[in-house]
Amino acid sequence: MKISIVGATGYTGAELLRLLAAHPVAEILYITSESQPDTPIHEIYPHLTRFCEKRLASLADLDAIATESQVIFIGLPHGHAMEVGRKATAINPHVKIIDLGADYRFKNFDIYEQWYKVPHTHRQAQAVYGLTELNRSQVKQAAIVGNPGCYTTASILALAPLVKAGLIDLRSIIIDAKSGVSGAGRGLSLGSHFTELFESVKAYNVAGHRHTPEIEAVLGELAGQELVINFTPHLIPVARGILSTCYAQLRDGVSPEAVDAAYSSLYGDEYFVRLLGRGGYPVTKNTRGTNFCDLGWHVDKRTGRVIAIAAIDNLVKGAAGQAIQNMNVMFAIEERTGLDNAPLYP
Amino acid sequence: MKISIVGATGYTGAELLRLLAAHPVAEILYITSESQPDTPIHEIYPHLTRFCEKRLASLADLDAIATESQVIFIGLPHGHAMEVGRKATAINPHVKIIDLGADYRFKNFDIYEQWYKVPHTHRQAQAVYGLTELNRSQVKQAAIVGNPGCYTTASILALAPLVKAGLIDLRSIIIDAKSGVSGAGRGLSLGSHFTELFESVKAYNVAGHRHTPEIEAVLGELAGQELVINFTPHLIPVARGILSTCYAQLRDGVSPEAVDAAYSSLYGDEYFVRLLGRGGYPVTKNTRGTNFCDLGWHVDKRTGRVIAIAAIDNLVKGAAGQAIQNMNVMFAIEERTGLDNAPLYP
Amino acid sequence: MKISIVGATGYTGAELLRLLAAHPVAEILYITSESQPDTPIHEIYPHLTRFCEKRLASLADLDAIATESQVIFIGLPHGHAMEVGRKATAINPHVKIIDLGADYRFKNFDIYEQWYKVPHTHRQAQAVYGLTELNRSQVKQAAIVGNPGCYTTASILALAPLVKAGLIDLRSIIIDAKSGVSGAGRGLSLGSHFTELFESVKAYNVAGHRHTPEIEAVLGELAGQELVINFTPHLIPVARGILSTCYAQLRDGVSPEAVDAAYSSLYGDEYFVRLLGRGGYPVTKNTRGTNFCDLGWHVDKRTGRVIAIAAIDNLVKGAAGQAIQNMNVMFAIEERTGLDNAPLYP
Amino acid sequence: MKISIVGATGYTGAELLRLLAAHPVAEILYITSESQPDTPIHEIYPHLTRFCEKRLASLADLDAIATESQVIFIGLPHGHAMEVGRKATAINPHVKIIDLGADYRFKNFDIYEQWYKVPHTHRQAQAVYGLTELNRSQVKQAAIVGNPGCYTTASILALAPLVKAGLIDLRSIIIDAKSGVSGAGRGLSLGSHFTELFESVKAYNVAGHRHTPEIEAVLGELAGQELVINFTPHLIPVARGILSTCYAQLRDGVSPEAVDAAYSSLYGDEYFVRLLGRGGYPVTKNTRGTNFCDLGWHVDKRTGRVIAIAAIDNLVKGAAGQAIQNMNVMFAIEERTGLDNAPLYP
Known part of the structure; x- marks a missing residue:
């Protein structure tokens, strides 16, 4: 499997390299960076020493990348990814694209443009939304996969069974999510400065986070009708x-x-979804470093509500791991390949 | 002000001692511990060296404690606190009691007994619920104050204006709370073991936490009708x-x-409530070590919901600080006395 | 006491404001920032709301600052501080200067210039090194104080008794120090990015940290002879x-x-040095938020070495707290004033 | 490879299970616990769900364990491990033993008994000290391996080249080590209580930690003469x-x-030792979850000292990983097998 990663120096790119180093048939061809081209990746990420010591290429090499690769993972900001997708598939119609950003996640381009504030420039792409457990058969056939967001993966996996089975009032959905800081990436900002986050918790982007329409679209499709939700992300110091x-x-x-x-019906046979059952308490650390999503749910008879809880590692099942899971599905490789490691606990 | 603390070796007791050391008229008479009587407190809590080096007494000294003290703070487990309250007020009808546990928080003893699984043995106490901002005038007259729980303080302060003004559907309240580990106390358990909590988040006691009925009772009283809520506590590694x-x-x-x-109407004049306004984001660290509650709120037009967020230091406004605030009110001392310090940031 | 702070938006400046808010005779006149002039400080540091809501001035206001203030705290990078010191004292020879950087710490300007790579431009300053416990009598008379570095404060306090009493081989001193991240300031860098530091420890600047010559100079003066040491700083995720x-x-x-x-002889009467004795283990958290230095020491008979350990809060005794302690001494205010609070534990 | 683990419910046991789940020829036969026999291990460690769901046996099953296993890992407290080693090898002289505790680490039993305060009861064991990089050829032949301590592994790997090449004054060795809390195990104690460790650092067991004689013995053997060192462990909140x-x-x-x-000479060909070179800064997180030891060193011309720094994951290269590395060597399996994963970063 000849693989390239366009935009490899973010945390998602580094995580792809970490995971692919353990994938028996993965061969990394090109990794790119516009900010640090020509630097060996293990100088930027010393933990990769012995695993990937390749020198970074750049988008100037897209011809070679598209021509020689079987699959390209894209780890670029939204807006840029679809440009690469468009050009790469024009160069080589057989190359498969797995985009870890938002550009290929929406069927309704209006919603994309409204929330992401850029015109969509690759509308003909026929991309598949890569939440593997829900869309496995389409992923299998996909040329382009829009890999889901981290919050969306956890939230949709928690709610999909309820929505699909018609068990809940669709107007009543509220999602309160807590995320580690790696989700904010490696770019410097006061909001990711160690001292600011230490011993602290806060919400952000209330009623405005871009994962909101993504969750609504997927759940709405499962429900067969439009819906709106509340989604509140929080930053916790991990x-x-x-x-x-x-x-x-x-x-x-x-x-x-x-x-x-x-x-049980939706996930009973899923390897990467571990059901803790009614009354179960998912713990993020039990998924650390892995592609697992742990799920528990509670029914409150006093209020008539269900509380469903999902735990994932945002960089794995929420990003690089699910991307590799999708790659495995797209290329008919056994789905767990390269992803079947136990969580790092404690 | 002659003060004793019964049950002083928990985190709440230590926090009372830290705060009272800065209170200009506080004089600590007795501090007690059944597990480590006769030990100087600064051997148990070395940070208190120079601030409180008193030797621990025990409940065997209750006669002297009740007779000589003007106010007794109680930091005992529920069930035990009301026994001390009952006996101390029998010994000295003039001594005031501020209980940091649950025994004096409920007007409806059935609810107390149902959630706390013990009979209530001090029903004649006429206790006042010590959420100072809501109950100041009753606290002023109180002989016994039930100091609110940490989660309840934050949650009620966030929701009280909405309930009081009749702005929300009372059946729609959901509270998702995140707490640091000090709330679990100094008692050893696997759930508070450093390595288990590190880089991890989890919910616990979903639909069963004992602060639920406390919130319901207070909000219900404000609303003038009974209500049920969902309250979900989470443990975060701070x-x-x-x-x-x-x-x-x-x-x-x-x-x-x-x-x-x-x-604005409810809190505009409150010193310890800092209103960040609509769109504001409270950050727990901005309240660290202080009696402040920071409040922000958001209105989501898409869903018609309001999201109100409160941040406090659970050991101060959520426990020892509010207890001292109540003491100040009860004894007609300026309310900020001993509590007017800036947060420890960063 | 009319006080201005030049360079107030770093962590040290914010900490000065936090501490001075509790100082009974402190009146803040001007606080400056070149990067964010005219902004109210509590918009930059919301925790200061209710404590300091002053608008930032800038160095363009130096005339007024120097004329109206009794003391100026300087929180600027080295090189810039001495320029402000030189100009301010030229404008008003009576204004006192307490510099929290390195510019006024060295009597030997060659060593300063060699380690700090800039020419010293205020050699006539007659500054006093403000390690209060060692230099109290000179601080009392000082017009300009060079406030010690954070690492140096802890290290010198630990070693001074041994050096002064002539108990150790002066060629054998090795200091291994561990610091929280606030010492690196609020400026963004990958090295202070939350995700990079989380669950990690590393050394930095081995054999090259600028606190090395500062420690050597002070200990050398105590010893009456030149000496060289090894000093190794480490960054820990707090x-x-x-x-x-x-x-x-x-x-x-x-x-x-x-x-x-x-x-005992050197520190027996010092309020801010808490001696834990031989076999004692200082814990940084026991000093959190305070001006205390906790000291313990161990004698290893097998190797004939002494191991002395000091714990401080780098932003308080290691910076803003000691600066205020020096101010108190310089203005004949009781030395503990504004600094006599108990540590924030846990 | 038929493997049993006696004492499997500590962090070291759990880490063995995590790592062995990725080992292609490992088959877990028995895992034991005296405190929780008959419990499925994934109820105790839910992260192991899907990887090891075996029910715990107990020492009552030692006959079967010793008879059926090719290798037994022992994760028991010192004193107990050698009893199991003695009995198991009596039952089956062909079973190999890898003890993760101290019982088989010392050739000089007097030193063991002096520091561990128990008589050594398996003196005939002919155990090999399993610091693989130094003792590979003996490990290959070993029937019993004493797996090194975590601090000792890091410290010896850092110093061995200097000692072996005769470059340093043997009386001058000082080791200042910083460890995460998992090294203290899963047993509850106030010293491992989350709230006590949070935002804190401290030294412990100065001049008395039991890894001291272990380091001295190994370095002394390399040097060809006895030596004493200073070793100071510190606890950091990771x-x-x-x-x-x-x-x-x-x-x-x-x-x-x-x-x-x-x-270069000692480690140039070692896979699990990554040399960062002179001026290099090892970072613990770059080794997280792996068997790597990262090494950097510095020469200070001013003092004539060398400062060598090692980073490891205490549970992997410092315990379970090195144990598996030793197993691989003992059974002529390629040494990296099951251990060749990239670190979990960030």
């Missing part, structure tokens, strides 16, 4: 991990057992 | 700080400005 | 705190009791 | 990682290049 606590009103007469059945 | 993110459906036609007005 | 572990060979025949006596 | 900063006086005339050569 490097990795997302915990997504999801609230919804159960429809009248829905029993706790029906809730249980919805989870 | 020592201090609670962030409470509260969701509610606005009633039809309630404008954002009406929400703003509700907050 | 916001505040320095632990300095100091090693030296005891001279032949020096008894453990002689070591004890050296500490 | 879960994993040890940084060992080692100081020694260079002998007269030793050039920096000679120091470089000593490291």
Whole structure:
């Protein structure tokens, strides 16, 4: 499997390299960076010493990259990724694209443009939304995959069984998510400055985070109707991990057992979803470094609500790991390949 | 002001001692511990060296404690506190009691007994619920104060303006709270073991935490009708700080400005409540070590919900600080006395 | 006491404002920032809301600052501070200067210029090195104080008794120090990016840190002869705190009791030095938010070495707190004034 | 490879299970616990779900364990491990033992008994000290391996080249080490209570830590003469990682290049030792979750000292990883097998 990574110096790119180093058939051809071209990657990320010591190429090499690669992972900011996707597939119609940003996540381009404030320039792409557990059969056929956001992966996995089985009031969905700081990337900002975050917690982007329409679109499709949700992200002082606590009103007469059945039915055979059952408490650290999503749910008889909780590692199941999972599916490689490691605990 | 602390070796007791050391009229008479009687407190808490080096007494000294003290703070587990309260007030009807646990928080003893699983043995106490900003005039007259829980303080302060002004659907309240580990106390447990919590987040006691009925009772009283809520606590790997993110459906036609007005009206003159306004983001660290509650709120037009967020230091406004604030009110001392320090940031 | 702070938007400036807010005779006249002039300080540091909401001035206001202030604290990078000191004292010969940087710390300007790579432009200043416990009588008379570095404060306090009493081989001193990240300031860098530091420890500037010559100069003066040391700083993932572990060979025949006596003799009457004694273990958190230096020492009979350990809060005793302590001494205010608070624990 | 783990519920046991899950020829036969026998291990460590869900056996099963296993890892407290080693090898003389505790680390039993305060009861064991890089050829032949301590692994790897090449004054060695909290195990204590460690650093066991004689014995053997050192461990608030900063006086005339050569010569071909070179700064996080030891060294011309720094993950190269490395060597499996994963960064 000949692989290139365009935009490899962010945390997502580094995580792809970490994971692909353990993938038996992965061969890294090109990795690019516009800011630090020609630098060996292990000078930027010394932890990769012995695993990837390749020198960074740049987008100037896109011809070679598109021609020689079977799959390109894109780790660029939104707006830029679709440009690379468009050009690369023009150069080589057979190259597959897995974009870790938002450019290929939306079927409705109006919503994309409204939330991301840029025109969509690759509308003909026919991309598939790569939440593997929900869209496996389409991913299998996909030429371009829009890899889901980190918050969205956790939140959708938590809510999909309830929505799909029609168990909840669709107007009642509230998602309160807590994320480690690596989700904000390696770019410097006061908001990611160690001393500012230490011993602190805060919410941000209330009612305005861009993962909101992504969750709405996917759940809406499952429900067969449009819906709006509240999604509130919080920053907690850890490097990795997302915990997504999801609230919804159960429809009248829905029993706790029906809730249980919805989870079992959708995920009973999924390797990367570990069901902790009703009353179970997912812990982000139990997924650290892995592609697992741990799920637990609770039914509150007093209020008639269900509280579903998902834990993931935002850089793995929320980004690089799910991207590799999708690659495996697209190329008919056994889905766990390269991803079947136990979490780093404690 | 002659003060004793019964049950002084927990974090709340130590925090009382830290804060009272800066209180100009506080004089500590007795501090007690059943597990380590006769030990100087600064051997247990070396940070108190130079501030409190008193030897611990025990409940065997309750006669002297009750007789000589003007106020007794109680930092014992529920069930035990009301026994001390009952006996101390029998010994000296003039001694005032401020209990930092749950025993004196409930007017409805059935609810107390149902959630705390012990019979209430001091029903004649006529205790006042010590959320100072809401109950100042009753606290002023109180002989016994039930000091609010940490989660409840943050959550009620966030929601009270909305409930009081009748702006929200009372059936729609959801509170998602995040707390530092000091709230779990100094008692050893795997759940408070450093290595288990590090780089991790989890929910606990979903739909079953004992602060739930406390919030319901206070908000219900403000609303003039019973209500049930969802309250979900989470543990985050910091020592201090609670962030409470509260969701509610606005009633039809309630404008954002009406929400703003509700907050200004209730808290505009409150020193310890700092209003960050609509769109504001409270940060727990901005309250670290202090009695402040920082409040911000957001109105989501898409869903019609209000999201109100409160940040406090769980050991100060959520426990020892509010207890001292209540003491000041009870004894007609200027309310900020001993509590007017700036937060420890960064 | 009319006070201005030139360069107030770094962590040291913010800490001065936090501490001075509790100082009964402090009145803040001007605070300056070249990067954010005219901004209210509590917009930059919201924790200061209610404590300092002053608008930032700039160096363009130096005339007024120097004329109206009794004391100016300088929180500027080295090289710039001495320019402000020179100009301010030219404008008003009576204004006192307390510089929190390195410009006024060295009597030997050659050493300053060699380590700091800039010419010294205020050689006539007659500055006093403000390690209060060692230089109190000179500080009392000083017009300009060079406030010590954070590492140096901890390290010198740990070693001074041994050096002064002639108990150790002066060629054998090794200092291994561990610091929280606030010492690196608020300026953005990958080295202070949350995700990079999380769950990590590293040394930096081995054999090259600029606090080395400062420690050597002070200890050399105490010893009455030149000496060289090894000083190794480490970065640990906390916001505040320095632990300095100091090693030296005891001279032949020096008894453990002689070591004890050296500490008691030098610090027995010092309020801000808390002696934990032989076998004592200082803990940085026991000094959090305060001006204390906790000291413990150990004698290893097997190797004949003494290991002395100091813990401080780098922003307080290592910077802003000691600066205020010096101000108190310079203006004959009781030395503890504004600094007599208990540590924030836990 | 049929493997059992006696004492599997500590962090070292859990880490063995995590790592062995990725080892292609490892088959776990028995895992034991005296405190929680008969419990499935993934109920105790939910992160192991899908990787090891075996029920715990107990020492009552030692006959079967010793008979059926090819190798037994022992994760018991000192004193107990050698009893198991003695009995197991009596039951089956062919079973190999890798003890992760101290019982088989010392050739000189007097030193063991003096520091560990128990009689040594398996003196005939002919154990090999399993610091793989130094003792590979003996490990290859070993029936019993005493796996090194975590601090000792880092410290010895840092100093061995200097000692072996005769470059340093053997009386001048000082080791200042910083460790994450997982090294203290899963047993509850106030010293490992989250809130106590948060935002704090401290030294402990100065001049008395049991890894001292272990380091002295190994370095002394390399030097061909007895030596004593200073070793000071510190606790830092992270879960994993040890940084060992080692100081020694260079002998007269030793050039920096000679120091470089000593490291290259000893470790140039070692996979698990990554040389960062002279001036290099090891970072614990760059080794997180892996068997690597990163090494850098500095020569201070002013003092004539060398400062050598090692970073490891205490649970991997400092415990379970090196144990598996030793197993691979003992059974002629390629040494990296099961250990060749990239560090978890960031």
